[in-house]
Amino acid sequence: MSAKEPISFHVVSSDLSKVSADALVIAVSKGADGPVILDAPISPAALTSLKASLSSLGVTGTADQVVRLPGLPDTGAKILVLAGIGKLRDGAATDEALRRTAGAAIRQLAGLKHVVFALPTTSVAQLGAIAEGAALGGYQYASLHSSTEGRQAPVSKVTIHSTLAKDPALAAAVERAAIVAKAVNATRTLVNEPPSRLYPATFAEAAKDLAKGLPVKVTVLDEKRMLKEGWGGIMGVGQGSSRPPRMVKLEYKSDRAVASLAFVGKGITFDSGGISIKPGAGMVTMKCDMAGAGAVLNAVLAVAALGLPVNVTGWLCIAENMPSGTAIRPSDVLTILGGKTVEVLNTDAEGRLVMADGLVAASQELPDVIIDVATLTGAQMMALGNRTAGVMGDEGVSAALKAAADRAGELIWPMPLPEELRPSLDSPVADMANIGERMGGMMTAAVFLQEFIGKGKDGETIPWAHLDIAGPAFNEGAAYGYTPKQGTGMSVRTLIAYVEDVVARSA
Incomplete structure (x- = not known):
């Protein structure tokens, strides 16, 4: 790597x-x-x-x-x-x-x-x-x-x-370009790695290696600790694999911090669909299902390398979704970190289960904003195609992410969170089900995630937004512009630009 x-x-x-x-x-x-x-x-x-x-x-x-x-x-x-x-x-x-x-x-x-x-x-x-x-x-x-x-x-x-060769601001601009590109390219490499090389344990090791030399603390939670602490979403999804899951926590702190931010990334190193197994053709690109966690990892490291005056925590929710005699089944009920229960109706809707744990953990630390990034739904591609990500959540955070993406050169588009979708997630045996209304599935998945955002320091729900990058995270076509085939590094530049904008607004 x-x-x-x-x-x-x-x-x-x-x-x-x-x-x-x-x-x-x-x-x-x-x-x-x-x-x-x-x-x-x-x-x-x-x-x-x-x-x-x-x-x-x-x-x-x-x-x-x-x-x-x-x-x-x-x-x-x-x-x-x-x-x-x-x-x-x-x-x-x-x-x-x-x-x-x-x-x-x-x-x-x-x-x-x-x-x-x-x-x-x-x-x-x-x-x-x-x-x-x-x-x-x-x-x-x-x-x-x-x-x-x-x-x-x-x-x-x-x-x-x-x-402009002698402009005093030039050195910083070129240095920033190099740091941003390094972060994007590192994400591309993680996405491109075959799942025989990149699985939960090696992904966690890669996070530690990439963080070397930077003021970022890396904590790796293994399956024993997660089982003891009640990380039911990640443990449930990962229990069908011979390669146990990991939760990786990244912490960057600045003594000049103007804000506290949390990024949560989906890190499914391979998604077979589990017991609800995908068709063979649908599995070919599923090594890319950890692209959200890869983007969060490298965005946090870039923020640290740039020395931006913020506190940022990254949560990498890493598991491999495989079918086996130990895999979760449709109708199983998982208890997410914090106690909320979820009936699993489709084991291929696994990303939202691991993300639920990460969102609860992020909420417990009372950040000012939570942003999650995930290759979450095929419905995202149906709605927005292969190059444009969807953003959903609080209007202010979504709008700020859209502005940051526009500046960074990435394509995202705001989508609503219709209230009528929530009842479709009701379950007769648990607090909620992991799938609901099929039409508008990208938004239904976001409505599910919203249920795991906690209260902030002011007692109100923490401002949050969700980026679904299922299509633009992986380029199956020909290379174009600065975008290669396979892993693209989508959302890394948007997250960095978003943090820069938070800092600029506080000045």
């Missing part, structure tokens, strides 16, 4: 003819009348000739398009790369457009060592977006192939050309 060495970044404003590199990347937008080259630092004669050739070269400016040409005499790069940035918004490139363009270029230029970006930038934030996109686009999973033949090494050095 080791990570590759990160990309090194440099920002310069000097003449590019003095910068020796493998490639120089310039941006091409998709204009109303055809492709448009944006702010290229090349000679007027070369620019005129290039513009006249765009059509014959098949350059359109469409996002993700990368076209290689021979290098120009007035640059120090061996090749010139025309990278599509898509349509501009109000005549300017957004941070996310720059992030995706840099990611798409770096991803498709694997095999080269040093790439120079000369993209249109007007702020330090945009330079940070380019660095972040490049670091995300350069991600490669250290696969288990027996041979490396045909695999191209990722770009190792990036130089960004900008007149």
Whole structure:
């Protein structure tokens, strides 16, 4: 589960003819009348000739398009790369457009060592977006192939050309980009690991390894302790597996904390569905069912690495859901931490059971806000597709998460929690059942989770929101922008941006 060495970044404003590199990347937008080259630092004669050739070269400016040409005499790069940035918004490139363009270029230029970006930038934030996109686009999973033949090494050095090279805020922006990308890429690697390598015990060990060197306390609760303390949801789901469950608690504390936050993540390292077993085709991607816990883990570590003035606790609810003679059955009743009982009508609705324990535990510490992240329902994909997550919960927290996601470049959409869904979770033998109304299943699952949010210091229910990332956590299609195939690291950047926004609002 080791990570590759990160990309090194440099920002310069000097003449590019003095910068020796493998490639120089310039941006091409998709204009109303055809492709448009944006702010290229090349000679007027070369620019005129290039513009006249765009059509014959098949350059359109469409996002993700990368076209290689021979290098120009007035640059120090061996090749010139025309990278599509898509349509501009109000005549300017957004941070996310720059992030995706840099990611798409770096991803498709694997095999080269040093790439120079000369993209249109007007702020330090945009330079940070380019660095972040490049670091995300350069991600490669250290696969288990027996041979490396045909695999191209990722770009190792990036130089960004900008007149803002001496801005005093630049170093912090690039450092932030590196920390955020490291967190996302670490999450991707955890998701990509086969379940034969990543199971509850090894996931817990990975959490401890990733936290080394950071001011984060890691506590691992094993099955003996959880059984004694009454963690009925996690223990119930995990009892069918030969690999017992784990609860991992992460604690980051700042002596300047302006808020106390709790993140809870679903960590099902493999979901067979249990006794309510999934069809074979439905199991193929179920190694990704721990993506929520992976995101929570690395978001907490990133917050610590950034030194943000908050207290953050992460709860990783880790189990493997398998069918066996010891597995829970439909009609079994589990007692969740704190005493609430749940009738299990479908063992494939297991994520909400482990999350219930985590939400109760998080509530007991009286944080200001609780946010949970889970690959919870197939209904999320039916409602919002494969790239957009759903957010449900308190309006204020949901709106803040939506704003943070917009800034970070992730797609989430607010969904309601209709009151009429709660009666469908009633059970004749327990406090509630683990499944209810099938239509609107994403929202029904969130209504279930809401039942386990406790009271805060003021006696009111703790503000809470739930992120269902079932679709966008795992990319089964082709890579795009800075997003690779398989694990995407979805929600890590949103959680980090949310914490940054909490800090900014307190200033």
